Amino acid sequence: DAGITQSPRHKVTETGTPVTLRCHQTENHRYMYWYRQDPGHGLRLIHYSYGVKDTDKGEVSDGYSVSRSKTEDFLLTLESATSSQTSVYFCAISDGRDTDQPQHFGDGTRLSIL
Amino acid sequence: KQEVTQIPAALSVPEGENLVLNCSFTDSAIYNLQWFRQDPGKGLTSLLLIQSSQREQTSGRLNASLDKSSGRSTLYIAASQPGDSATYLCAVSRGAQKLVFGQGTRLTINP
Numbered sequence: 445d446a447g448i449t450q451s452p453r454h455k456v457t458e459t460g461t462p463v464t465l466r467c468h469q470t471e472n473h474r475y476m477y478w479y480r481q482d483p484g485h486g487l488r489l490i491h492y493s494y495g496v497k498d499t500d501k502g503e504v505s506d507g508y509s510v511s512r513s514k515t516e517d518f519l520l521t522l523e524s525a526t527s528s529q530t531s532v533y534f535c536a537i538s539d540g541r542d543t544d545q546p547q548h549f550g551d552g553t554r555l556s557i558l
Numbered sequence: 559k560q561e562v563t564q565i566p567a568a569l570s571v572p573e574g575e576n577l578v579l580n581c582s583f584t585d586s587a588i589y590n591l592q593w594f595r596q597d598p599g600k601g602l603t604s605l606l607l608i609q610s611s612q613r614e615q616t617s618g619r620l621n622a623s624l625d626k627s628s629g630r631s632t633l634y635i636a637a638s639q640p641g642d643s644a645t646y647l648c649a650v651s652r653g654a655q656k657l658v659f660g661q662g663t664r665l666t667i668n669p
Contacts, residue, residue, distance in 0.1 A: 475655055486562075486647070486661040487602075494654060502656065534601060538655040546592050546604035547655055 447471050448550040450535050456556045463522040465553050467535030469515075475538040476518040477547070478502075478510065480531040487534065493518055525557045560585045562650055564660035572668050573640060579633040579663045581648035586626045589651040593622050593633050596645045596662070605646075606633070638667045 447470030457463055467476060478490040479502075489502030491510040499510050507529060509521045522529055535550040561584045571577055581591070590609045594602040606615045606622040608631070614623040621634040631648060645664045649657040 477656075479657075479659075484661070487649075487657070487659040489656055489658075492654065492656060500654075503658075536602075536657075540655070544590070544607065544609055546607045547657060548604065549594075549601040551601040 448535060448537060448548060450533075450550040450553050452553060453551065454554045456558065457525055458558055459526055460524050463525050463555065463557075465520045465533055465535075465555070467518045467520070467550060469518075469537050471537060471539070471548075472515060473537040473539045474515075475540070476512065477536040477538070478508075478518070478520045479534045479536065480504065480529075481534060481552075482531050490520065490533075527557050529555065530557045531555060560588075560650060560652060560658045562648060562658050562660035564646075564648060564663050566663060567661065568664040568666075570666040570668060571638060573638060575638050576634070576636050577638055577665075579635070579646050579648075579665070581631040581633070581660055583629045583631075583650050583658075585650075586629055587652075588626065589653055589655075591622075591624050591631050592649050592651070592657065593620075593631075594647045594649065596647060602647065635665075640667045640669050643667045 449468045451466045477492040479487045481487045488504045493499045493512040511519045533553045536547040538547045592607045593605040608624040619636040624631045645662040647662045649659040
C-alpha cells in the first residue's frame, strides 16, 4: 500500500466550527489532492497541490482552504463548517503531472457536521 | 465540462461469469483513464491505467479498453469470484492528474 495516512479517520462536529483534516505521505510524491465523496455525486476534486506552497482549486473548492508547508503534509481546512460539508474526504497522491502511474488514495476521513 | 457516466449503477451476477462494466466520458481530450475498486468503508485501489495513446491494458483477469474518439471505456472481468464484489469506479485525467470520476458500478458476485 502507498504510504498515505489521513487523520482523523472519523470526526463529528458542530456547524460553524473550524475543522482541519490532515494527509501525510511517505512517498515523497509531488502532487497531492483532496476529494470528497457523496452519494449521487461520486468523488469530486476540492483542491490539489503541485509542490510545497503551490496549490490550486478543484471543482468544489468553495468553503475550503488548503496548505502545504512540507512535501509530506497536505492540510484541508473548513473555516466554518456547514452541514453540506458532511462527507467522506479522501486524500490522494501522484508522482507526476501527466504520468503513467495511477493516483494512490488514503482510507478516507468520515466527517459529520451537525 | 467533462462528465463521466457509468452504466449500470449496480450489477449482480453468479460466480464464474465473465462481465463487462461500462464507462463513458463527454470530452475526448484526456491524458489517461483509470479504473479503481472501492470496498465498503475503504479507500480506492487502482486496478488499471490506460494512457490516451493506448487501446487497452490487462492485469490478471482484468482487461480495460479505451476508445477515446467515442468517449468509451470498458472493464472486462473474466471468471468472476465473490472476492470481486466491490464498487468499480472509472476516472479520466484532465491534466495534472486531476481526476473526474463516474459514480461507480456496484458489483455483487453471488456464490
